[in-house]
Amino acid sequence: MIPAMNPLVLFHLAALLLLALGLYGITIRKTLVGMLISVELMLNGAGLALVASARLTPALDALGQVGTLLVMGLAAAEATLVLAIILVVFKRFGTSDSAKISTLRG
Amino acid sequence: MGEALQQQLAYVGYGLYLLLILAGGLAAVMSTSLVRALMGLILTLFGVAGMFLLMNAPFLAFMQILIYVGAVSVLIFFAIMLTKTPEGEAGAENMLEWIGLRAGLAVLAALTPAIIMATLIVKKAPAALALKPEVTLAQLGEFLTGPFVLAFELISVVLLAAMAGAVVLGFERRKGK
Structure with a gap:
């Protein structure tokens, strides 16, 4: 085992893995729903990093946990709004493909 | 154990x-x-x-x-x-469409921040710390209604606004009156 691999590093690397997967997904997905899934992955990574930083460093413990709870609340609000936006876009364009939903020509 | x-x-x-x-x-x-x-x-x-x-x-x-x-x-x-x-x-x-320039760019978009941050995380790692005792639910609640009360109230407003916004966006007018 590499000496630098203490639990804090391990948890932060897991959070970074989530961020990288989310970035890859949001770049390569063409549908809005696929992008939403990738955003949820990244938000989860943020929550994991926050909790790891709060639990395994001298930082205030409740701060990180409450922060993660707020991130979860924001993610729920964001998912609600994005669902409504996807519905509106789908009603208007008949597709949720991000490449096809443009009204400008050229 | x-x-x-x-x-x-x-x-x-x-x-x-x-x-x-x-x-x-x-x-x-x-x-x-x-x-x-x-x-x-x-x-x-x-x-x-x-x-x-x-x-x-x-x-x-x-x-x-x-x-x-x-x-x-x-x-x-x-x-x-x-x-x-x-x-x-x-x-x-x-799936076939994914092999090519777009996939390469997506991998680049994911790996660039990942490599930079992974280097920073491993290099600047603080010393390992023993796990602190569990934060009880009561402590979390006190924190949420004490120093964090503004954030707590604001998240309720955000949730309400998101809900109202979703209803407004999804609202359909009755056709033909």
């Missing part, structure tokens, strides 16, 4: 949850079918909940399952269901 054995078991658990996160995340971003991608996301969410448990934050693990697995994934499932086209499942993406 011995301290050393507990330590070993914690690493085993970490590996297991990391595997869940990796497999689920790959399914979430690579799967051609959006329903399978959502199943991958749910697997990942369970993995993250397990990591919260490993860090001795059981309340957060519970909230993770309740909010993400229970609510957010159902919302995403509704989004998949309601954007179904006559040709078939919503957003079935062509």
